[in-house]
Amino acid sequence: MIVDDAELARDIESLFLHQAGCMVVEASDGIDAVHKYQEIRPVLVVLDLIMPRLNGIQTLQQLKKIDPAVRVLVCTAADDYRMIDLALREGALGYIIKPFLGEEFLKKVHEIIGDV
Numbered sequence: 001m002i003v004d005d006a007e008l009a010r011d012i013e014s015l016f017l018h019q020a021g022c023m024v025v026e027a028s029d030g031i032d033a034v035h036k037y038q039e040i041r042p043v044l045v046v047l048d049l050i051m052p053r054l055n056g057i058q059t060l061q062q063l064k065k066i067d068p069a070v071r072v073l074v075c076t077a078a079d080d081y082r083m084i085d086l087a088l089r090e091g092a093l094g095y096i097i098k099p100f101l102g103e104e105f106l107k108k109v110h111e112i113i114g115d116v
Contacts (some may be wrong), residue, residue: 003033030054
């Protein structure tokens with residue numbers, strides 16, 4: 001699941017089109033992400049930190065309450081490493097700074113969930 005209020009979902013979805021068995025679900029903000037996570041239980045949540053309504057940290061906290069084993073990769077343009085560190089302390093399993101290369105992103109995904 002991609003949680004981002006920008007164009008990130010389309011970019012990531014195109015990376016996964018060639019991966020067998022992958023489906024990308026989009027959420028435009030944290031509240032939408034929490035609702036969709038409860039319904040779908042995706043293998044991975046790619047989460048932006050700067051979003052309307054619920055920011056990335058608040059969304060991560062809500063997702064952890066629903067499922068302590070949720071796998072979250074923070075993907076953000078913000079190079080505020082205090083926010084990234086907080087996300088990691090809250091349970092994110094990794095982070096990547098936008099913009100990024102497709103190979104770099106897929107490497108991070110493989111580190112978190114293995115083969116996709």
